[in-house]
Amino acid sequence: MAPESQPDWTRQPERGNRHALALMRWIAMALGRRIARGVLHPITLFFMLTGGAATRASRQYLAQVLGRPPRWSERYRHVHHFAATILDRVYLLQRRHDAFDIRVTNPGLLMTQVEAGRGAMLAGAHLGSFEVLRSLGEGEGQLRVAMLMFEDNARQINATLRAIAPDTPLHVIALGRMSAMLELRAWLDGNGVAGLLADRTLRAPGTTPMQRGGVHRVNFLGRPASFSDGPFRLAMMLRRPLLFMAGLYHGGRRYELRFIEIADFSQRPADGASSEVVLQRAVLRYVEILEGICHETPYNWFNFFDFWSDPDAPT
Template sequence: MSANWKQRPEGGGRLALWLIRGIARHGGRGIGRALLYPITLYFLLVRGPERRASRAYLARVFGRPVGVWAVARHIHTFAATILDRVFLLGGRFGGFDVRVTGLPELHEVLDRGQGVLLFGSHLGSFEVMRVLAQQRPDYKIRVLLDKAHNPALTQMLDTLNPEIAAGVIDAGQDGPSIAMAIKQATDEGALVALLVDRARPGEPALNAQFLGRDAPFPTAPWLIASALKVPVVLAFGLYQGGHRYHLAFESFSDSIAVPRQQRAQAVLSLIRRYAARLEHHARVAPYNWFNFYDFWGNEDEGSMPSPDDAPRIVAIDHADADAAVQRRTAVRRSA
């Protein structure tokens, strides 16, 4: 199993994904869900690395070896949430029962008008967060996504809601451009949602305990949060079977501070806190884990940076991000 999740090809192909979209939209969710069984069988038989990653993760979260039926259930849960994206991104919420916790605290933070960073993960469905937009349409919601990864699925889902697609911040940009786009959005009072559990190949990361073993977590989200000085809220959209979801918001910090002299140690402390909350929800909903690769990394492939590797972690200064936004605004005005 390769720890480089970006090397894995997109499953199913463009034709299969569009076929599922068409049947789901015109035939209904019931027919779409019936298709999940052959899809699950396909992944179970054909996608060996994902199958092995699932078995390894489930053995870790349950503390015992698991059989093929547990792996099949894991893949089926993932397929179910992918199907539901068609309906959630299309604004068709009527068939879902979404229990929301922590919403008053999130409303309180957003109503300040200063912008919020919403940190999610590949645990459960991030798209169920769209329920928030339905309840408070006055909120500006921007999402950070890598458009180049899974291009067929991205293109298919973008057609469902062009407004959402227009608000996406492309994570495939260079680091300063991403930071600049996020700052511009938070300056406008937007909620910026991003996934913070996966470290890209070559991206600075630090190890934190997760399900009994050190796993690499990216440092960039925490450095951006420190530079922007905006509140950070965690979000977990857990699929509970059938048409039921649990959308949980948790306040993490009103303002993250990372001292320059103890940068690595401070970021590591933040990542450890986050990893503990991620592990808590993974144990509550174990089949919602959708990182189908070797999340921990093979021991013989080397380790990620330790707290002693502070020079490798590059900070994004708030002043630099602000200056970049001002430069872009000046260019637009001159054009």
């Protein structure tokens, strides 16, 4: 893919998240959570003063979701939420779930599929913390969780995750390869849970369902934004139900793990709609859920780039 054809987020590599996670690991292990949380304030202030494009994107997003220019305290709270979830990621990956108060909303949507031996596909977003999902696996006995991400990002993030939690089983399925579909199918057939974040797009044609998917311009928080139907096309090809999942951070030690049904691609549509119509409905449903959660808890969404700037995407 030529650099000029890439969406804005690909020019801000995941290695920034990786370095932040490595720093938080050192702080978390050296100081403990109570003291480490105090250190988050100077870190947040430093980021606010030096964040550049990321802080501008945060301000833009907050203006959209709040419907007015955000106050400085609201911008600070957004960045602090992000820093807090990265810090907590260290403890969650190390299975220290007793340090948190985690509430689960609609767990039956997930556990019904797992208990039936069907595995489960989840479409999340850059909301809160994906690692909260692993706490449900601890509570229910055996819940095998895999994260789907593109190959370059998978390589970059895997080393840091394993450095944080070398004894915790971590499984990443790298997209961008033809074998990824077979690996994902085998994981689900083995009753595994597979999640991916569906609030970013790639426009260039590729070789996988994720990359072949179309880009839809959908009204999101008052302005048109681009969403790929690749994640939904993947679930449709595998004929799997698709759930929305978010590990929302509510401050302090409080998290909420929330599940919402997006679409059941294992069933034929009752009205006989075509596959493209079914895909479009799934995208719209996903955006509707994401928008509702952003309004409900605006400081949980961590896409720190100009999400609405996509002049090449089709309308």
